[in-house]
Amino acid sequence: MRPLEGLVVLEFCQFLAGPSAGLKLADLGARVIKIERPVKGEACRQLSIKDLFVDESSLLFHTINRNKESFAADLKNADDVALVKKLIAKADVMTHNFRSGVMEKIGLTYQDVLAINPKIVYGMVTGYGTKGPWARKPGQDLLVQSLSGLAWLSGKKSQAPVPFGLSVADIMCGNHLVQGVLAALLKRAKTGKGVLVEVSLLESVLDVQFEAITSYLNDGGQIPERGDVNGSAHAFLSAPYGVYQTQNGYLALAMGNLLYIGQLLDLDFSAYADSKTWFSHRDEIRQLIAQKLRGQDTAHWLNLLGSKGVWCGEVLDYETLDKFDFGMQMKQTLDLPGHSLVTTRCPIQLDGEILTSKKSAPKVGEHNQTLAALINN
Amino acid sequence: MKPLQDYLVVDFSQFLSGPSASLRLADLGARVIKIEKPGTGDICRTLYTSDLIMNGESSVFHTINRNKESFAIDFKQPEELAKLKKLLAKADVVLHNFRPGVMERVGLSYEDVKAINPQVVYGEISGFGANGTLKAMPGQDLLLQSLTALTWLNGNDGDGPVPMGLSIVDMLAGAHLAQGILAALYRKVMHQTGALVQVSMLESAFDFQFETITTFYNDGGELPQRSKSNNANAYLGAPYGIYETKNGYLALAMGEIPVLANLLACDALQAYPENRFELRNEIKEVLAKHLKTQDTAYWLNILEPADIWCSDVLNYEQLFAQEGFKVLDFVQEVQMQDGYRYKTTRCPIKIDGESFIADKGSPKLGQDNEKIIKEFID
Numbered sequence: 001m002r003p004l005e006g007l008v009v010l011e012f013c014q015f016l017a018g019p020s021a022g023l024k025l026a027d028l029g030a031r032v033i034k035i036e037r038p039v040k041g042e043a044c045r046q047l048s049i050k051d052l053f054v055d056e057s058s059l060l061f062h063t064i065n066r067n068k069e070s071f072a073a074d075l076k077n078a079d080d081v082a083l084v085k086k087l088i089a090k091a092d093v094m095t096h097n098f099r100s101g102v103m104e105k106i107g108l109t110y111q112d113v114l115a116i117n118p119k120i121v122y123g124m125v126t127g128y129g130t131k132g133p134w135a136r137k138p139g140q141d142l143l144v145q146s147l148s149g150l151a152w153l154s155g156k157k158s159q160a161p162v163p164f165g166l167s168v169a170d171i172m173c174g175n176h177l178v179q180g181v182l183a184a185l186l187k188r189a190k191t192g193k194g195v196l197v198e199v200s201l202l203e204s205v206l207d208v209q210f211e212a213i214t215s216y217l218n219d220g221g222q223i224p225e226r227g228d229v230n231g232s233a234h235a236f237l238s239a240p241y242g243v244y245q246t247q248n249g250y251l252a253l254a255m256g257n258l259l260y261i262g263q264l265l266d267l268d269f270s271a272y273a274d275s276k277t278w279f280s281h282r283d284e285i286r287q288l289i290a291q292k293l294r295g296q297d298t299a300h301w302l303n304l305l306g307s308k309g310v311w312c313g314e315v316l317d318y319e320t321l322d323k324f325d326f327g328m329q330m331k332q333t334l335d336l337p338g339h340s341l342v343t344t345r346c347p348i349q350l351d352g353e354i355l356t357s358k359k360s361a362p363k364v365g366e367h368n369q370t371l372a373a374l375i376n377n
Numbered sequence: 378m379k380p381l382q383d384y385l386v387v388d389f390s391q392f393l394s395g396p397s398a399s400l401r402l403a404d405l406g407a408r409v410i411k412i413e414k415p416g417t418g419d420i421c422r423t424l425y426t427s428d429l430i431m432n433g434e435s436s437v438f439h440t441i442n443r444n445k446e447s448f449a450i451d452f453k454q455p456e457e458l459a460k461l462k463k464l465l466a467k468a469d470v471v472l473h474n475f476r477p478g479v480m481e482r483v484g485l486s487y488e489d490v491k492a493i494n495p496q497v498v499y500g501e502i503s504g505f506g507a508n509g510t511l512k513a514m515p516g517q518d519l520l521l522q523s524l525t526a527l528t529w530l531n532g533n534d535g536d537g538p539v540p541m542g543l544s545i546v547d548m549l550a551g552a553h554l555a556q557g558i559l560a561a562l563y564r565k566v567m568h569q570t571g572a573l574v575q576v577s578m579l580e581s582a583f584d585f586q587f588e589t590i591t592t593f594y595n596d597g598g599e600l601p602q603r604s605k606s607n608n609a610n611a612y613l614g615a616p617y618g619i620y621e622t623k624n625g626y627l628a629l630a631m632g633e634i635p636v637l638a639n640l641l642a643c644d645a646l647q648a649y650p651e652n653r654f655e656l657r658n659e660i661k662e663v664l665a666k667h668l669k670t671q672d673t674a675y676w677l678n679i680l681e682p683a684d685i686w687c688s689d690v691l692n693y694e695q696l697f698a699q700e701g702f703k704v705l706d707f708v709q710e711v712q713m714q715d716g717y718r719y720k721t722t723r724c725p726i727k728i729d730g731e732s733f734i735a736d737k738g739s740p741k742l743g744q745d746n747e748k749i750i751k752e753f754i755d
Contacts, residue, residue: 001564001568003560003561003563003564003572004560004563004564006567016588024556028556028557028560029560049588049592049612049613050592050596050599050612050654052592052595052596054595059591059592059595060588060592062591063587063588063591064587064588128701128705129704129705131704132700132701132703132704132705133700133701134699134700134701135701137688137701138630138686140630140631140686141630142609142610142617142618142619142628142630143628143630143686143687143688145628146619146626146628146688146689146690146691147688147689147690147691147696147699147701148691148696149691149692149693149696151619151626151628151690152692153541153542153543154531154532154539154540154541154542155531155532155536155539155542159532160607160619160620160621160626161619161626161690162531162532162539162542162619163531163609163618163619163628164530164531164541164545165530165531165532165601165603165608165609165610165611166530166585166586166588166589166610167588167610168541168545168585171585172548172549172552175549175552175553175556176552176725176726178556179401179405179552179555179556179559179726180726180727180728182556182559182560182562182563183380183381183405183559183726183728184380184728185563186380186381186559186562186563186566187378187380187728189563189566189567190378191378195380195728195729196727196728196729196730197726197727197728198726198727198728198730199725199726199727200705200725202701202702202705203705203707203725204725206705206707206722206725207722207724207725208543208545208548209543209722210440210441210721210722211393211426211436211437211440211441211543211544212543212693213693213708213721213722214436214439214440214719214720214721214722215426215427215429215436216693217708217719217720217721218429218431218436218719218720219427219429219436221693221694222427223692223693223694224692224693226542230536230537231537231538231539231540232542233519233522233540233542234426234519234540234542234543234544235542236426236427236429237426238428241519242519242540243519243523243528243537243538243539243540245537250523250537250538252519252520252522252523252524252538252540253519254515254517254518254519254520255424255517276428279427279428311515311517311520312520313514313519313520313523313524314523314524315523315524315528315538316523316524316525316526317526317529317600318526318529318589318590318593318598318600318601319598319600321524321525321526322593322598324510326525326583326590330580330583330590331594341595342591342594342595343587343590343591343594344583344584344586344587344590344591346584347553347576347577347580347581347583347584348553348554348556348557348560348574348575348576349506349557349574349575349576349580350557350560350561350572350573350574350575351572351573352573352575
């Protein structure tokens with residue numbers, strides 16, 4: 001049985017951070033019910049990439065909200081709020097990412113909810129925490145990346161800041177919310193009392209930088225400096241760490257003994273006998289390696305280096321990956337009449353089983369009727 | 378009360394992925410004992426970045442392994458293994474990130490541990506799971522980023538692959554392992570059953586890209602196309618990106634182009650009343666040229682009051698000086714057994730209003746042997 005079977009989660013969250021947490025909880029076995037405004041539903045239903053829509057909601061929404069149910073309620077309407085409160089009374093967990101003040105107005109703050117359900121686990125997602133001058137700033141991924149220092153870790157020194165090309169703050173924050181909610185459920189199991197869980201996009205993206213920030217805090221405040229050769233991969237790591245162009249593609253080289261790699265590549269690295277130079281002269285060294293690697297194709301180098309235990313690998317794209325099903329059974333097809341919606345599955349395996357679910361994202365209010373039974377039960 | 382108070386975690390993992398999971402469990406209240414090889418210990422102890430050595434060991438090790446104990450034991454020796462098993466019999470969680478086959482060979486597979494501890498939650502992280510063709514490859518972060526196509530999402534068109542500048546796949550795998558373990562512990566509390574929790578860096582890297590991979594599956598297999606300049610997301614139109622200003626940089630997440638044209642007093646932008654995705658290179662070029670003409674603060678003062686989602690782009694020095702950062706109290710100081718003190722970050726999760734601060738620094742190799750032997754083995 002899935003570990004969270006029997007648990008009911010009410011999701012008041014929108015967009016990515018909170019809903020990605022709801023998705024993980026659903027895949028781990030919880031019954032996740034989105035509380036959405038009638039008709040239009042959650043805002044992400046209209047947020048598309050490449051204008052891809054399935055069944056009136058964006059493909060993006062379908063990706064993040066499969067395996068959930070939907071209860072449509074107008075939180076500005078007293079009757080609807082009364083119904084929602086009845087649902088809350090039956091729930092184990094609720095999550096929201098409203099700006100501060102919204103739940104106060106509706107009357108569903110943690111304190112309010114405790115009065116209805118003293119054993120609720122209440123998860124809150126904010127952009128920047130609940131205090132200070134940033135508490136009211138829009139909690140948007142690119143802005144949080146930009147404020148947190150993260151944009152200075154990728155790319156080259158001579159380039160402008162390079163953000164991560166996907167919503168890393170949202171996704172990590174969703175991961176942390178899952179951890180917090182699960183830990184809270186363990187606490188509740190001991191105390192029998194409700195638990196408040198708080199995460200923020202900013203703290204989550206700072207946590208991702210825990211190594212870099214700890215270095216900064218202990219090396220006299222040196223700002224990370226990116227290497228300045230194409231394929232620079234890590235501001236703190238020595239040569240050869242990085243990505244290199246070959247005759248027909250790209251090769252990634254992770255950390256390794258530079259002198260040994262030099263021998264294998266027939267490069268004279270005698271000037272770099274002192275391993276300290278592998279960091280201080282990393283650009284110069286990486287240029288020498290780059291020159292060499294351009295001369296042959298990727299397979300040649302993989303064969304030469306890989307067979308000698310050097311940590312190296314090919315740089316692939318989605319097309320080459322798809323040819324071997326992304327290296328494993330990552331795909332699942334959702335149950336959605338008239339559509340063939342293929343997406344990824346949960347990355348966690350339990351008791352030797354992969355966790356799949358064919359249940360597609362709900363229509364707005366699709367489960368109002370069935371949930372009426374839960375409410376009146 | 379911390380949520381994992383009274384839980385015992387025995388951690389065989391090294392480097393970043395597994396240890397980042399056990400750090401989270403430690404911060405949430407669990408007692409975490411690192412099992413290390415006598416003499417050398419976790420290889421991460423000597424994995425230096427920026428050549429930064431703190432109290433004889435790497436900054437990376439100190440970051441990931443604070444709030445833990447260390448038990449140095451050579452469990453390849455049968456008599457030592459027997460001792461270790463006494464500790465494992467008491468553990469709620471056992472975790473490792475050895476390559477497939479290693480724990481089986483030493484007699485500490487899930488089945489082996491389950492035989493002495495039927496309700497154990499046993500977590501493992503591998504590079505590639507049980508996949509036949511890949512499983513012999515090293516599960517290293519940059520190699521996983523490269524293999525899973527993550528490198529084609531960052532940087533600009535024409536930059537070639539651009540890796541994310543930290544060990545993101547390790548951290549994702551660690552985060553997922555912590556989730557799986559916590560979920561399994563909940564099931565253990567409710568149903569008194571153990572569990573095997575498995576995570577691979579490969580699956581974690583794909584999960585990270587669930588939006589873009591799902592798009593690829595459903596758009597006829599088009600590859601992500603980064604914009605020519607100022608790229609921040611290959612799938613989003615202008616203005617989404619970071620732009621140079623006269624004295625720094627400005628991040629711009631959204632905004633109707635005609636609205637931006639008026640706010641920024643940029644006539645050239647007026648030529649784009651319709652913000653079509655295919656026009657993003659042109660629009661970004663116009664914006665980039667215009668935004669260079671004034672300071673960051675000048676633009677922020679115009680855009681923020683108009684509710685345009687934008688921000689400054691900070692480095693650590695600038696960030697640490699901000700009131701918005703200071704109020705988080707995100708930095709804590711910890712102390713090692715020998716008195717060495719260092720600063721690091723704290724757990725990003727708050728529970729019942731409590732930030733999980735713990736002043737225990739990283740352990741010296743084997744520093745807790747005596748105590749652990751006395752408590753669990755003698």
